[in-house]
Amino acid sequence: MARFSNGPDHVRRRGLAVSLLESVGELRDEAFERTQGIVAALGDFDVMAEVARPVPVGVLASALGLPDVSADVALVAAAYHPHVTPDAAAEAALGRLVAECGGADERAAARIGVLVQACDATAGLIGNEVSAWLTGKPAGQPVLSTRRRIDGTDVSVSLAGTPFGAGPRACPGSRQATELATGVLQALQGFRLTETKTEWVSSPNLRMPARLWVTRG
Template sequence: MSSQTRIADRAAVSAALADPALTMPRVPDGGPASGIRWLRRSVARFADGAEHDRRRRQATGLLAEVEPAGLRRLAAERTCAALEVIGGGPFDLMARVARVVPIDALVVALGMPPVPADVVTAVAKAYQPGTGAEEPADEAVARLVEAFGGVPDEPTAARVGLLVQTCDATAGLVGNAALAMLRADGERSVDAIVAETLLHDPPVRMTRRRASDTGAVVEIDLATGGCPFGAGPHQCPGQDHATAIAAGILEPVRGYALVNPQVQYERSAALRVPTELLVTR
């Protein structure tokens, strides 16, 4: 195996995501007691085996308290309220809705203390090792830990991790689905639009694993491989919640129009998220 391999074939992608010989790449040591490196070392996302299973149960236990249908209604209500404040003039759907409503809706549904969406975004920018500056992320993680009781333990990390993993992925799903909806004619249901977006323009494009025998990095193409929420032990536990939030946001956005159909995307090998989506009523 070369130092880096890419897997894109559908059958091979599913097999790779379930292969116990392909483990999560190691995350860096060190850092503040409640910083970004602590968060990576304390969530299920970057763990394997029994450690992963224990931490995943903490996250799924939180999600089990939230009914997706209720989360969808909450997302729709929050979107309607945001649109009312914004008015009918041109605005950036990404900044004003897609990057705010998913976090706010999940915080309310989970009974968490209010947290600013931009703080969660600051953590998300550096969540994957090597993708962003750690110092602002350290400060943002510390703020979230303090908001959730001030104890940097695994239950706190599970709460922070849920918000962080909701942040970019759900914003990308909302943005890509909104773009498809506003570009197209017809009256397809928002559920159909979300489902088609996950098939053809998913927000999460790639994940990495490490071959335990050679240490080689393996890139797994989730988009081409038809696994928008992953598969195997690390399959996203919140896929029903993410699609519910996206559908709840899209319904109030019907009837808006794109100001500029040419869209730029954030620079990322793993994510496809519009940087800006200018719309008007």
């Protein structure tokens, strides 16, 4: 996939991801409706587990003509960085995604790459916005640094002050991410936090709530 490619491979694979994303229409209304459908049946619930993780990937998958593959995308997203050794569950999830996306080629990799890139970052964007809005504190950016692979070496690059990155690798999904987050946030109007302290994900490059318990009223 584009993210860990360089030179002409990066340009070609990024082009596939960009054209897939260009084919995707407006996502806010679908994100709103899906979130409303989920939370209607719930009392107290964790926004991260029930909404922020599954809804964006589910909506994007549907816009790309795929079934709801959000559970498999989450397993792959936790394991796809070059410095992580995937476990058997992640390998099995990747196998199912490759089959759903039409086989092991660059087009399937582009579809999977787009979904995997959307997963944690959009969950973080939503979690941080919900947390900020319910606590009155400013929202932090969810992705603090990124990893690149240069000449076989993993390098960490700070993203301070650039939420969607910049330059030839800047995020091509910022429009879709913003629409998804807007729809989800609109559907969560009228909820309040049930915990006073937020538990954050323990990761050096992500800043987002691990759990965010809310209830109506």
